[in-house]
Amino acid sequence: MRKPLIAGNWKLHKTLAEAQELARTLKDKLQDEQRCELVIAPPFTALAAVAEICRDSPLQLAGQNCYPATEGAFTGELSPTLLQDAGCHYVILGHSERRQLLGETDTFINAKVQAALAAGLKVILCVGENLAQREDGELFDVIATQMRLGLAEITSAQMAEVVIAYEPVWAIGTGRTASADQAAEVHAFIRGLLQGQFSSEVSESTRILYGGSVKPDNISSLMAEPDIDGALVGGASLDSASFVAIAHYP
Numbered sequence: 001m002r003k004p005l006i007a008g009n010w011k012l013h014k015t016l017a018e019a020q021e022l023a024r025t026l027k028d029k030l031q032d033e034q035r036c037e038l039v040i041a042p043p044f045t046a047l048a049a050v051a052e053i054c055r056d057s058p059l060q061l062a063g064q065n066c067y068p069a070t071e072g073a074f075t076g077e078l079s080p081t082l083l084q085d086a087g088c089h090y091v092i093l094g095h096s097e098r099r100q101l102l103g104e105t106d107t108f109i110n111a112k113v114q115a116a117l118a119a120g121l122k123v124i125l126c127v128g129e130n131l132a133q134r135e136d137g138e139l140f141d142v143i144a145t146q147m148r149l150g151l152a153e154i155t156s157a158q159m160a161e162v163v164i165a166y167e168p169v170w171a172i173g174t175g176r177t178a179s180a181d182q183a184a185e186v187h188a189f190i191r192g193l194l195q196g197q198f199s200s201e202v203s204e205s206t207r208i209l210y211g212g213s214v215k216p217d218n219i220s221s222l223m224a225e226p227d228i229d230g231a232l233v234g235g236a237s238l239d240s241a242s243f244v245a246i247a248h249y250p
């Protein structure tokens with residue numbers, strides 16, 4: 001019922017030429033993919049060129065961030081509309097690197113979620129606890145707060161355009177993956193939150209991705225969990241063979 005989604009977050013990697021080369025390889029290798037929805041998030045500078053390459057392929061584009069305004073005096077920022085203009089269908093919001101390094105709050109992230117949905121972009125909203133929060137027993141409080149504030153004012157109808165990504169911060173870029181059991185526990189918790197915040201229908205239809213050192217050798221055990229609907233992949237999405245292997249998980 002929920003189509004799996006495999007998304008690659010290229011972060012601050014790839015020159016224009018490198019991004020084009022990776023996109024061409026992915027298009028070639030994933031042209032016939034139908035089981036999963038496929039999304040890649042190149043750096044902003046490569047979006048338009050990669051969109052051109054990915055035309056008529058299963059690969060959709062995501063921005064890695066956006067600003068919650070249509071236009072104006074916001075130096076260095078990009079609106080949801082400009083992302084769409086560059087060929088994006090999705091935007092990744094609330095990534096832990098932006099929360100940690102750039103001080104993004106749940107309220108600011110919520111403004112972005114609202115702006116993106118209003119403009120017609122789909123949203124991948126990232127939530128996740130850091131190691132200290134997990135060790136202090138705050139895991140479920142942290143996730144509940146990020147979900148409640150990040151999705152404030154969002155309607156059940158709009159949730160059809162929202163994907164949640166559970167990304168434990170201690171597993172991002174560390175090579176330390178949450179075990180399938182650890183991930184499944186939090187995914188089930190998030191599904192319960194969606195039911196309380198919206199409805200059973202929203203809870204059952206919303207895709208919840210896992211992110212945090214996903215690799216070809218751990219994707220299958222994660223995808224075997226009924227509440228895990230795909231992956232948000234960082235490092236392993238920079239290499240075409242790894243990303244293709246993840247997308248083609250057995």
Ligand code: PEP
Binds near residue numbers: 009172212232234
């Ligand atoms: C990410 O950046 O969203 C991520 C999960 O990174 P990595 O796969 O490298 O841990």
